Amino acid sequence: MSVLDRLPSGHGDRALIAGVVCLLVGALFALTPLRVQLPSAFYVFVEVGILFVIYGILVLGLDLQYGHTGLVNFGHVVFFAVGAYATAMLSAQDTFAGIGLGYPWPLGLAVGVIAAAILGAAVSLTSIRLRGDFLAIVTLATAEIFHSVFVNFEDIFGGNVGILGVPRPIAALVADGDTRLVATLLVLGGITLLTFTVVTRLTHAPYGRVLRAIRADELVTRSVGKSTITYKTQAFVYGAALAGLAGGLFALYNGAVAPGFFTIQVTVTIWIGMLLGGAANHRAVLAGLAIIMGLRLVSRFALDVTPVSSDVFASARLIVVGLILVAVIRYRPAGIWGDAQELGVDQ
Amino acid sequence: MGLLQELIFGLVTGSYIAIAAIGFTLIYGIVNMINFAYGEYLTLGAFIGFLAANALPGPLPVAVVAAMIGGGIVSIVLARGFFTPINNTGPVPMLLTSIGLGIALRNAIRLVGGRSARYFETETSTFRFDAIPDLAVGPVDLLGGVFVTSEHLIVIGSAVAVFVAIHALLTRTDVGIAMRAMGDDESLARVRGIDTQLIRDSVWVLAGVLAGLAGVLMAVQTNVSADTGFSHILQILSAAILGGAGSPYGAILGAYVIGIVLAVSTAFLPSSMTGLSSAAAFVILIAVLLVKPSGIAGTEVREA
Numbered sequence: 167m168s169v170l171d172r173l174p175s176g177h178g179d180r181a182l183i184a185g186v187v188c189l190l191v192g193a194l195f196a197l198t199p200l201r202v203q204l205p206s207a208f209y210v211f212v213e214v215g216i217l218f219v220i221y222g223i224l225v226l227g228l229d230l231q232y233g234h235t236g237l238v239n240f241g242h243v244v245f246f247a248v249g250a251y252a253t254a255m256l257s258a259q260d261t262f263a264g265i266g267l268g269y270p271w272p273l274g275l276a277v278g279v280i281a282a283a284i285l286g287a288a289v290s291l292t293s294i295r296l297r298g299d300f301l302a303i304v305t306l307a308t309a310e311i312f313h314s315v316f317v318n319f320e321d322i323f324g325g326n327v328g329i330l331g332v333p334r335p336i337a338a339l340v341a342d343g344d345t346r347l348v349a350t351l352l353v354l355g356g357i358t359l360l361t362f363t364v365v366t367r368l369t370h371a372p373y374g375r376v377l378r379a380i381r382a383d384e385l386v387t388r389s390v391g392k393s394t395i396t397y398k399t400q401a402f403v404y405g406a407a408l409a410g411l412a413g414g415l416f417a418l419y420n421g422a423v424a425p426g427f428f429t430i431q432v433t434v435t436i437w438i439g440m441l442l443g444g445a446a447n448h449r450a451v452l453a454g455l456a457i458i459m460g461l462r463l464v465s466r467f468a469l470d471v472t473p474v475s476s477d478v479f480a481s482a483r484l485i486v487v488g489l490i491l492v493a494v495i496r497y498r499p500a501g502i503w504g505d506a507q508e509l510g511v512d513q
Numbered sequence: 514m515g516l517l518q519e520l521i522f523g524l525v526t527g528s529y530i531a532i533a534a535i536g537f538t539l540i541y542g543i544v545n546m547i548n549f550a551y552g553e554y555l556t557l558g559a560f561i562g563f564l565a566a567n568a569l570p571g572p573l574p575v576a577v578v579a580a581m582i583g584g585g586i587v588s589i590v591l592a593r594g595f596f597t598p599i600n601n602t603g604p605v606p607m608l609l610t611s612i613g614l615g616i617a618l619r620n621a622i623r624l625v626g627g628r629s630a631r632y633f634e635t636e637t638s639t640f641r642f643d644a645i646p647d648l649a650v651g652p653v654d655l656l657g658g659v660f661v662t663s664e665h666l667i668v669i670g671s672a673v674a675v676f677v678a679i680h681a682l683l684t685r686t687d688v689g690i691a692m693r694a695m696g697d698d699e700s701l702a703r704v705r706g707i708d709t710q711l712i713r714d715s716v717w718v719l720a721g722v723l724a725g726l727a728g729v730l731m732a733v734q735t736n737v738s739a740d741t742g743f744s745h746i747l748q749i750l751s752a753a754i755l756g757g758a759g760s761p762y763g764a765i766l767g768a769y770v771i772g773i774v775l776a777v778s779t780a781f782l783p784s785s786m787t788g789l790s791s792a793a794a795f796v797i798l799i800a801v802l803l804v805k806p807s808g809i810a811g812t813e814v815r816e817a
Contacts (some may be wrong), residue, residue, distance in 0.1 A: 290798075299547050488616030492610050
């Protein structure tokens with residue numbers, strides 16, 4: 167019996183093993199003098215890869231909300247932003263503008279997750295009963311309110327500059343740039359895989375079946391004695407907390423937060439990734455996100471060989487992204503790998 | 514500047530938001546979708562008006578008419594291409610489609626029109642009323658001298674004309690009465706022999722015409738750029754929901770509330786935080802959805 171046969175068969179368990187392996191290898195790079203050298207063409211892949219695994223946590227949380235429970239959260243970025251700002255403000259030292267308290271970063275990360283969860287609870291307590299499209303508007307408006315608060319309260323949030331001087335735990339351990347990037351990708355990728363395991367366990371459990379039942383038909387679910395509002399609130403808070411975790415990790419990787427990182431563009435990217443891959447399927451949403459973020463790579467390389475300005479290219483890419491969203495909803499409403507029957511979106 | 518002056522600015526802002534909000538809320542009530550791409554319709558209207566004002570020899574009203582016709586055509590073409598085929602998929606897919614379409618349109622406009630803002634060249638005359646005494650309460654002046662420009666009067670006047678025309682349309686013409694019937698109950702309207710697709714198309718044209726007009730008025734007040742309409746879409750949406758989604762009269766009321774709140778909060782906020790005034794509109798929106806989700810005019814938006 168080879169080692170391969172002994173591997174567990176469930177996606178969640180495989181992801182658990184892969185995640186632990188990633189974390190261990192990442193720790194190996196971070197804690198030992200082991201060094202890697204990246205070909206310079208690979209930099210952009212690793213950088214986009216790091217962003218992808220952070221957004222991966224976001225899309226898993228959103229999939230829990232929309233894909234499984236049917237909650238249309240179009241302001242997911244606000245939880246990402248709140249997690250990032252809370253982590254940054256608690257742990258930043260010598261920030262140029264705004265508040266930096268200089269506490270150890272694990273505390274900051276924990277507070278970031280809790281702050282996002284509390285905001286999620288506040289939003290869901292007030293708005294979870296609204297019809298789908300109006301919940302979308304409320305969450306979107308919440309995101310816009312927080313965006314303008316971050317920009318306008320310069321003394322607290324640092325305005326457009328944001329919070330600088332956030333500790334970077336991995337960068338503090340590894341001086342060498344190439345190794346640092348690889349270690350960051352491995353550690354964050356490992357965390358994303360562990361998140362994948364957790365949400366898979368959650369949605370495969372009877373609990374997840376209730377969530378999908380709510381999505382399919384809330385009235386029926388309520389009539390068999392499930393408190394649908396409680397389930398919806400919980401799913402919303404879990405998604406928000408995951409986004410807060412992603413935000414905290416982003417702040418600790420980036421070393422700074424600013425309103426420019428948390429625009430509606432983030433929400434749109436993860437929504438399109440989720441719908442393209444196929445909501446309610448954890449692997450599919452990650453794959454869909456990979457396709458959308460792969461477009462960034464393509465456009466970055468194409469930019470080098472075409473004589474147009476980067477502005478023009480950014481606009482062209484966004485036109486393509488917008489039309490992909492339109493096309494997916496019209497021609498493959500269940501996404502590429504989604505189950506149309508389960509999602510109830512038969513054409 | 515005194516509060517009275519800010520109120521005048523609020524009335525002007527409320528006027529062009531009201532025109533746009535009527536179009537937005539008609540689409541909501543009759544096509545049953547939140548059209549997030551509506552801001553781009555305004556931008557297109559503003560660009561068409563700007564091109565017409567520069568290309569045609571006539572005065573500004575010619576450009577306005579061109580923008581209204583252009584807006585109507587754009588609206589029906591986009592609706593036929595993107596929204597009519599998925600009419601029966603429910604509100605969320607249609608909202609998402611409009612978000613995707615909005616991103617694509619906004620960037621297409623940016624691609625063609627460039628990033629810089631353009632300005633309408635208009636001749637304005639200013640009417641000053643300096644005789645009003647100051648009435649200071651704390652740091653805020655409640656009265657004080659005011660001025661009104663001819664542009665302000667044109668915007669407010671156009672809005673009033675639109676209100677009268679919309680009221681006449683909805684109460685005196687067959688098309689308008691059919692629209693209201695469809696907004697009430699689409700199946701019942703179809704049973705009574707109303708061609709629902711025709712009415713839906715006419716709503717799209719009407720909303721496009723209103724978007725063209727509002728776009729030009731907005732552009733005269735601010736500027737013409739790829740973000741002209743998008744920067745106002747949340748205010749338009751707030752106005753429509755505040756008034757009770759689907760109700761044109763509610764939308765008018767909601768728009769003036771939003772416009773005046775925006776202007777007055779600018780007066781009361783410290784100068785470093787005037788950017789927060791746009792957030793004030795969304796706070797109102799959320800508060801309305803929490804306290805009375807049916808809005809001023811009353812349509813149910815809660816499921817449970």
